Amino acid sequence: MSGVATSKLAVAVTLSGATNQGLDVLPVGVGIIVIGSTPQRWLPIFAKFKPAVVWLSFGNTQQMKAWTEGIRETTSFSKVWIQVGSVSAALKAAQSCQPDALVMQGSDAGGHGHAKGASVVALVPEVADALKDHGLSHIPILAAGGIMDGRGVAAAITLGAEGAVLGTRFIGAEEADMDSDVRDEVFAASDGAESTVRSRVFDDIWGANPWPQLYDGRCLRGAFYDSQEKGMDMDSIRTQFYHDSRRSQTEEVSMRDIACIWAGAGVGLVRKLEPAADIVKKLPEEAD
Ligand SMILES: Cc1cc2nc3c(=O)[nH]c(=O)nc-3n(C[C@H](O)[C@H](O)[C@H](O)COP(=O)(O)O)c2cc1C
Structure with missing residues (x-):
């Protein structure tokens, strides 16, 4: 799965040409599976290319803290988003790392995730309340898991999220490099x-x-x-x-x-091949 992180970075490199000179940030995110990699390997690359977001997932609090601190020291341009799948993991990540966003991954999500999970319907509002109780409500929540179109986005916002993450839906994107x-x-x-x-x-x-x-x-x-x-x-x-x-x-x-x-x-809601931009553009209209 670390190959996924590598391929996301490859996108960043392609878009940027040689380096990211002249731009504040490179308008792409880089996903890092924390258990499979080390900050030492990636920080020099982030410093050079300045990705807009570094998305950290699947690591313990100490690892997340080391990554977050390293990213903030070397590339203060990049936002740090942390994906977790439980209320306790969300609180630990929020308190130790103060991420720029918490991605709350519910049990419907495709790919890896917490084995003992709850759906975003239960997870997101409880995390929103817990963050508020601990004076951390300034950290935005993004909901992930089972959100396939604007209906899901509207639901996520209603639950207390400020945005939504779609993964499975993009398997139907023309740009997804897939057999x-x-x-x-x-x-x-x-x-x-x-x-x-x-x-x-x-x-x-x-x-x-x-x-x-x-x-x-x-x-x-x-x-x-x-x-x-x-x-x-x-x-x-x-x-x-x-x-x-x-x-x-x-x-x-x-x-x-x-x-x-x-x-x-x-x-079941991924039905056809379409440009990624079309999927994204339709979401706010549908959510409205
Ligand atoms: C094909 C596929 C690959 C994924 N790879 C990663 C990954 O490398 N790192 C990660 O943090 N999450 C990964 N995810 C999970 C997504 O980040 C996200 O939590 C999930 O896709 C949201 O749920 P959804 O698939 O129902 O939209 C992957 C999901 C899918 C479907």
Whole structure:
């Protein structure tokens, strides 16, 4: 998953040309999966390119603090957003790091997240109240998880968020660099309650799982999950994966059975390929 952070940075580099001379900030964000990287590796790159936002996720309070302090010392241009998935994690991050925004990720979200989670409907208002009680209500909340269009944005604002994060919806963006077979599985999926599932099997499948027990991830449901649910042990699931992958070279095999297709519970609302700008532009109109 650190590859995702790298590819976001690659976008920044492409847009900037050589460096970011002459601009206050580069108008892109960079995502960092904190458990997979170190500030020492990235801070010189941020100092050079000045991304508008550095988005930190999946790390403990000490790690988040070290990253936040490092970013503020080296590139004061960049805003620091921290994504967490519980009220207690939000308070710890707010108190220790004073981020420029807290991204509250609910359990409907696609990709990795807190294994024991609540939806944004419960999470966001409680975090808003907790921040207020602790004199931290100046830190804006962005809601993430299951928000697919303007209806979700309007709901997020009503719950106390100042903005919304959409991840799964952008799998349908033309700019998303994605295998067409994988994207077709996302377009074909409906009813995220049935077609997606949270599990650690999507990381266990590759060998020793580096993700702390706090986290699992939401993916399209496929053979890895179904086999584990039937009681198959991990070695046998990996063997089955190996054979299915080989079989896919000569036969039709569902991508859901041989790949982890990270997608959230709102997947049924990703229906077509469209420019990312169109998705973004429609959101405020729909929310109004
Ligand atoms: C394909 C995919 C990849 C993701 N990769 C990351 C990531 O690298 N870092 C991160 O913090 N969150 C990642 N997320 C989670 C998003 O940041 C966000 O919390 C989530 O997508 C919001 O929920 P939604 O998918 O229902 O819109 C990913 C989500 C998806 C769908």
